[in-house]
Amino acid sequence: MRRTKEEAEKTRQTVLEAALTLFSRDGYSRTTLSRIAREAGCSRGPIYWYFQNKDDLYEAVLAYSQEPLEALVDECRGMADRPLAALDHFLDQWLSLLANDRRYRQSFEILLNKTELTDAMSRTLARERQLTRAIVDLFATLIERAMAVGALRRGESAADLGLLGYTYLMGITQAWLFAPGLFPLEDKIPFFQRQFWTLLGRT
Numbered sequence: 001m002r003r004t005k006e007e008a009e010k011t012r013q014t015v016l017e018a019a020l021t022l023f024s025r026d027g028y029s030r031t032t033l034s035r036i037a038r039e040a041g042c043s044r045g046p047i048y049w050y051f052q053n054k055d056d057l058y059e060a061v062l063a064y065s066q067e068p069l070e071a072l073v074d075e076c077r078g079m080a081d082r083p084l085a086a087l088d089h090f091l092d093q094w095l096s097l098l099a100n101d102r103r104y105r106q107s108f109e110i111l112l113n114k115t116e117l118t119d120a121m122s123r124t125l126a127r128e129r130q131l132t133r134a135i136v137d138l139f140a141t142l143i144e145r146a147m148a149v150g151a152l153r154r155g156e157s158a159a160d161l162g163l164l165g166y167t168y169l170m171g172i173t174q175a176w177l178f179a180p181g182l183f184p185l186e187d188k189i190p191f192f193q194r195q196f197w198t199l200l201g202r203t
Contacts, residue, residue, distance in 0.1 A: 012050045014040045019061045024106035027114040028058060058115075059124045065107035066131065068097055073134055076142070083142040084151055084202075087165070090138075091193050094169055098176070099186040108173055132166070139165045143200065154201030161200055168199060 018039035022031040033054055037044045051057040072093050079086035097104040117125060140162030146152040154161065172192060176185050 011042065011046050015042070015047055015050065015057070016061055016064045019057055020065055020103065020106055020110075023058065023061060024109045024114060028054075028110070029116060033057075055120055055124070058121070059127065062107055062110065062124060062128070065103045065110070068101055068104045069094075069107070070131070072097075073131075073138055076138060080142065080145060083145040083149075087139070087142050087146070087196075087200075088193065091169065091196055092189060095172070095185060095189045095192060098173060099189075105177075109177055112174055112177060136162045136166045138162075151203060152201055153203050164199060165196065168196060 015036065019031070019036045022036055022039055026035075031054075033044050033047055036057070037047060040046075047057065051060060072090060076086040076090045079089065098108070099105075111128065115121075140158045143152060143161045143165070144158035147154075147158060152161075156164075172185075175182060
């Protein structure tokens with residue numbers, strides 16, 4: 001019987017979820033397509049129907065798991081007329097999603113702690129670097145707009161402060177993923193927001 005589009009998409013989603021679970025738990029190298037198939041409750045055939053190989057599946061898993069982050073970037077771009085509110089919202093949502101959204105958290109776990117990045121992953125690396133640049137550029141644009149209305153005063157360029165904001169968030173993310181018992185992330189969000197504005201020189 002020919003599968004419907006809905007059934008096909010459900011199968012693809014099941015494979016993505018299985019791969020996301022295994023990549024984030026066991027790492028890229030130790031996760032095989034056979035293990036992903038078992039986790040998904042299927043043979044390897046459906047995997048090869050949707051994905052060329054493990055690298056292709058890995059790239060798709062990261063794209064899938066980063067959908068909440070990409071949606072957040074788009075949302076904050078739409079708030080550019082309220083730059084301080086946009087930055088505050090981005091910070092709050094980044095950290096709240098990290099604490100509460102499994103898929104979002106697993107994307108960082110895979111990239112930061114579970115993958116040996118090699119030349120074979122060049123497409124994935126290019127995509128990740130593009131997303132990083134998009135976030136840094138978003139921060140720089142919002143900071144520049146805030147400076148223009150006197151809401152931020154600092155003798156640094158908006159581009160440098162955009163980079164500082166991104167590395168600040170990534171530092172918190174890496175520290176918490178490496179040692180979750182170090183601090184209660186959700187409880188510390190207001191503290192991290194206050195320090196973010198101290199870094200940026202909010203007036």
